Amino acid sequence: MRLRSTEAGWGALVRAFHWLIAALILAQGIIGLTMVQMGLTPAKVRVFALHKSIGVTILALVLLRIAWRLSERRPADPPAMPRWQRRAARAVHGSLYALILAIPLSGWWFNSASNAPLVWFGLFDIPGLTRGYAPFxxxxxxxxxQTLFWVLVALLALHVGAALWHHFGQRDDVLRRMMIGPRGQTGEGP
Ligand code: HEM
Ligand code: HEM
Known part of the structure; x- marks a missing residue:
């Protein structure tokens, strides 16, 4: 499989970024929703630290992903796809990118305004975004x-629904060309 995307399909790096970030966001959502219900124990402090470290990792990966994506062209849409669907897909994809940037940034902002520590996997300190405690x-x-997270969940329902509709309803290659492994389309073209 090629590293770069072609007219026929997504390159290996776009696919790797897509599924790695999707898996981390799924884990991150579950950890986030679970940890806020925990009683005040040392375990809670550790889970909060893990959530923050994974969150900062997601932010870095998303920045790298966007930089890479800006250097490539996207594969051609299926020829039968109506214009409104192409536009809707672009709008949803753009909003997904904005959300996966804004969610970790808002978490980091909240953490900074709380004057709480942020140590990436116990290895190094990351500075705050505010000048110390910011009660306002x-x-x-x-x-x-919290709100952006639920907006992301709603948009993902649309996004995943559309991917499944392409695959099982339209029976086109839209999902296959994003897949990794034997079921994925190589994107090498004819
Ligand atoms: C894509 C990345 C992230 C996702 C999907 C995510 C998701 C969530 C979710 C679902 C919650 C639970 C909200 C609630 O029901 O109250 C939460 C809470 C929290 N998140 Fe994140 N988060 C992300 C990144 C970050 C980052 C980078 C930080 C900080 C550096 C962070 C700090 C926090 C903190 C401190 C809370 C607890 C808020 C409280 O005390 O109520 N998050 N996050
Ligand atoms: C947290 C989870 C996810 C996020 C944040 C996400 C985000 C994105 C984004 C931003 C794109 C646009 C790619 C680009 O133009 O650079 C994309 C494409 C795509 N996603 Fe996801 N996605 C997620 C989960 C999923 C899942 C679970 C599926 C399948 C069931 C899926 C299927 C696809 C497909 C097929 C494409 C390619 C669409 C095309 O070729 O136009 N995604 N995704």
């Missing part, structure tokens, strides 16, 4: 973090 911004940043 703290609840606003948290509300943003």
């Amino acid at each position: 911004w703290k609840p606003r940043a948290l509300l943003l973090h």
Whole structure:
């Protein structure tokens, strides 16, 4: 499989970024929703630290993914796809990119406004985004973090629904060309 995308399909790096980030966001959502229900124990502190470290990792991966994506052209859409669907897909994809950037940023903002530590997997300190404790911004940043997460969940329902509809309804290659492994289309072209 080629590293770069072609007219016929996504390159290996786009696919790797897509599924790695999707898996991390799924884990991150589950950890986030679970940890806020925990009683105040040392385990809670450790799970919060893990959530924050994974979140910062996602942010870095998303920045690399966007930089790479801007250097490539996307594969051609299926020829029978109506214009409104192409536009809807572009709008959803653009919003997904904006959300997977804004969610970790808002988490980092909330953490900074709370004046809580941020140590990447116990290895090094990451500075805050505010000048120490910011009681005005703290609840606003948290509300943003929570709201954007649920907006992402709603958009993902649309996104995954559309992918499955392409695969099982339209029977085109849209899902296959994003897959990795034997079921994936190579994207090498004819
Ligand atoms: C894509 C990345 C992320 C996702 C999907 C995510 C998701 C979530 C979710 C679902 C919650 C639970 C919200 C609730 O129901 O109250 C949460 C809470 C939290 N997140 Fe994230 N998060 C991400 C990144 C980050 C980052 C980078 C940080 C900080 C550096 C962070 C810090 C926090 C904190 C401190 C809470 C607890 C809020 C509280 O005390 O109520 N998150 N996150
Ligand atoms: C957290 C989960 C996910 C996120 C954030 C996400 C995000 C994205 C984004 C931003 C794109 C646009 C790619 C680009 O133009 O650069 C994309 C494409 C795609 N995604 Fe996802 N995705 C997720 C999960 C899934 C799942 C679970 C499926 C399948 C069931 C899926 C199927 C696809 C397909 C088939 C494409 C290619 C669409 C095309 O060729 O136009 N995604 N995804």
